[in-house]
Amino acid sequence: MTATTTPRFHLSRMLPRDPAQPHRSASMLELFFDLVFVVAVSIASAQLHHALSHGDFVHGITSYAMVFFAVWWAWMNFAWFATSFDTDDWLYRVTTFVQMGGVLVLAAGIPSAFEHGDFTIPVIGYLVMRVAMIAQWLRASRGAGELKSATRRYAFGIAAVQVLWVLFLLIPSGPLQLVAFVVFALVEMSVPVFAEYRRQTPWHPHHITERYGLFTLIVLGESLLASANAIIDARNELDSFVPLISISVLTLVVTASLWWIYFWPPHHRAITSFGRSLRYGYTHYLVFAAAAAFSAGIEVELDVLIHESHLSSVAASFTVTIPIAIFLLGVWWIAIRDNADRVVNTVMPIGALVVLLDPVLPIPVAVTAGVLVVIVVVLVLHPPVDRRR
Numbered sequence: 001m002t003a004t005t006t007p008r009f010h011l012s013r014m015l016p017r018d019p020a021q022p023h024r025s026a027s028m029l030e031l032f033f034d035l036v037f038v039v040a041v042s043i044a045s046a047q048l049h050h051a052l053s054h055g056d057f058v059h060g061i062t063s064y065a066m067v068f069f070a071v072w073w074a075w076m077n078f079a080w081f082a083t084s085f086d087t088d089d090w091l092y093r094v095t096t097f098v099q100m101g102g103v104l105v106l107a108a109g110i111p112s113a114f115e116h117g118d119f120t121i122p123v124i125g126y127l128v129m130r131v132a133m134i135a136q137w138l139r140a141s142r143g144a145g146e147l148k149s150a151t152r153r154y155a156f157g158i159a160a161v162q163v164l165w166v167l168f169l170l171i172p173s174g175p176l177q178l179v180a181f182v183v184f185a186l187v188e189m190s191v192p193v194f195a196e197y198r199r200q201t202p203w204h205p206h207h208i209t210e211r212y213g214l215f216t217l218i219v220l221g222e223s224l225l226a227s228a229n230a231i232i233d234a235r236n237e238l239d240s241f242v243p244l245i246s247i248s249v250l251t252l253v254v255t256a257s258l259w260w261i262y263f264w265p266p267h268h269r270a271i272t273s274f275g276r277s278l279r280y281g282y283t284h285y286l287v288f289a290a291a292a293a294f295s296a297g298i299e300v301e302l303d304v305l306i307h308e309s310h311l312s313s314v315a316a317s318f319t320v321t322i323p324i325a326i327f328l329l330g331v332w333w334i335a336i337r338d339n340a341d342r343v344v345n346t347v348m349p350i351g352a353l354v355v356l357l358d359p360v361l362p363i364p365v366a367v368t369a370g371v372l373v374v375i376v377v378v379l380v381l382h383p384p385v386d387r388r389r
Contacts, residue, residue, distance in 0.1 A: 012087040013143040019202040026210055027088060029096060033078065034218055036100040040071045040107040041292050042222050047114040049226075049296035052319050053309040063114045066181050068289045070106055070122060073188060074099070074129040076281055077158075079211045080192075081133065084201040085140045095132050095139075102128030117173025123165050134158050150195050157191035164188075189282065200274050209267035212284060216262055219288055220255055223295035227251045230299040234306050243305055250369045251298055257372035258291065258327060264379045265335040269386075283334045290326040297323055317359035321368055328352040328375075339384040351375045 017024075044067050051060025078099060086092070102125045109121025134155045141151035164184045171177045231244050231251075271277040297320035303309035304316040332348040340348070351371050358367045 010089065011091055012089045014085045014087050014092075014140040015143045016145070016147055016202050017084055017086065017204065019204050021204060024204045024207040026207065026214060027082075027086065029088060029093060030079075030082060030086075030211065031214070033096055033100060034075075034214055036103045037071060037075055037215070038218055038222055040103055040110065041068075041219055042226065043107050043110045044068055044071065045222065045226055045292045045296050047110055048293060049299040051114060052296060053300045053303045053311065055309075055311055055315075060114070062178055063117075064293070065289070066119070066178075067106075067110050067113055067122060068292070069181075069185055069285065070126045071103070072285050072288055073185075074103065074106075074126065074133075075215065076284070077133055079208060079215075080201075080203060080281070081136055081140075083203045083208045083211070085136070085144075091139070092136075095136055098132040099129045102126065102130075102132065117177070120169055123169055126165060127162055130158055130162050147199060147201055150199055150201055153195035154191065157194050161188045161191060192278070196274060203271065203277065205268035205271050208271065209280075212280075213263065213267065215288065216291065217259075219291040220259055222292060223298070224251070224255050226295035227298040230295075230302050234302045246366075247298065247301065247305075250366060253369045254294075254324065254372055257369070257376050258294075258324070260376045261328065261336075261372070261379065262287075262331050265331075265339040265384050267335050269339060270335045280334050283330050286326050287330040287334075290323040290330065293323040294320065294327070297321075314359045321355050321358045324368060324372070325352045325356040328355065339386070341382055341385055344378060344382050347375055347378045 044064060047067075048060055048064040051057075051063070078096070104125070105128060106122045106125030109119070109123075109125060112118045112120075113122050137151050137155040137158070141148050141155070144151045161184065164187060168177070168180055168184060171180050228248075231248055234244060267280075270280045297316075300309060300311065300316050300319045304311055304313060309316065328348060329352045332345075332352070336348060337345060351374065354371050355368050358371075
């Protein structure tokens with residue numbers, strides 16, 4: 001369908017986008033939107049690093065999981081909405097800027113969430129993003145035609161869940177707060193199922209998977225930046241540069257390998273149905289969170305190296321290998337598994353398991369890099385196969 005314009009306000013009518021539109025790619029606004037999330041991801045990763053380095057594993061990981069959920073879910077909701085109803089007129093842009101402002105507010109509150117269990121500011125920022133998303137869905141409902149009921153269910157579902165997040169602020173920090181978060185997050189994640197169980201909004205498979213790929217680049221790039229800054233800060237604490245050079249090379253090799261592995265399969269084949277799109281979208285929470293946590297693990301390794309952490313070398317190594325293993329298994333499950341032959345489908349999970357167990361080996365980080373290089377070589381020798389044939 002083609003958008004029609006009202007001459008008075010110069011607004012385009014929000015009509016469902018053509019899921020087969022040729023040459024559909026991410027817009028400049030979408031790229032700008034993604035960049036704001038770099039701030040939130042960077043702060044969350046830095047706070048996770050401090051918590052892990054001090055041995056505060058449970059609180060650090062649970063706080064990171066909660067904060068990253070807000071970042072990921074708000075980003076994902078906008079990405080799927082944009083692939084269906086993006087008009088790129090002035091009101092759409094302004095509403096998107098409001099969502100970006102909410103991201104910055106959320107990011108400002110991440111330190112207090114980690115240090116004191118105070119989620120007031122992150123919840124306020126999240127509410128700003130979600131209220132703007134409600135406005136987008138209500139606007140879309142005016143021109144959605146047969147999808148009108150789905151768009152309104154989205155708006156109603158999102159609004160109802162925000163009441164739960166306000167109530168979340170009344171729950172004191174502790175186990176009860178964590179239980180409430182899990183329940184409320186599951187309710188939030190059920191909104192797309194509730195909204196689209198009868199008729200699905202259209203999605204452009206190449207466009208939406210490109211959006212996921214771009215966000216993956218962001219979190220991997222943030223890992224490289226954070227690791228590089230940590231290495232630079234540590235250079236004055238060591239008499240020899242050899243350990244820092246070794247970690248620098250291994251970090252680059254690991255990050256490049258993760259990039260290669262993620263972009264090996266044709267991701268657009270992974271969302272051929274509503275159920276598969278849910279699996280693809282939801283599993284990316286683990287993929288994104290793991291990629292961002294990788295840099296925190298490298299920084300913990302450096303803290304141990306310069307004696308600023310009391311963690312054992314084995315415990316520090318686990319902070320690196322666990323995120324890598326989760327990333328490998330997540331990408332294999334959602335995109336590689338259905339596009340690979342038997343060799344690749346054997347090497348990938350075994351490789352993830354070996355990476356996970358690396359801390360008990362003499363030189364764990366080097367072994368991890370070696371395993372990832374082996375996986376990349378296997379992928380090069382065994383290109384994707386189209387099982388649809």
